[in-house]
Amino acid sequence: VGKAPAASLPHALRWYNQIASYVAGERQNWPQGASPLSAGGKPTAPAPAAKDDDDDDVDLFGSGDEE
Structure with a gap:
């Protein structure tokens, strides 16, 4: 970004001012280039399937109808 964004873009302007x-010495320590989104963490195994809880016996609305 060559110059500060317009005031009508407050979030971009705040980011620009922060950066x-x-x-310059601090900026040299930053990693160069963009990292892919997958570089942020380790791959994880899929979550185990949820136990089939039978909550049909709970009548939250107090209706008298039986299923």
Whole structure:
């Protein structure tokens, strides 16, 4: 980004001001290039299937109709 975004873009302007607050020495320590989204964490196994709880016996609304 070459210049500060317009004031009509407050979130982008806040980000720009935050990044601009770092001195050149601090910026040199930043990783170069964009990292893919998958680089953020380890792959995990799928969650186990949920136990089939039979909650049909709970009548939350107090209706007298039986199923």
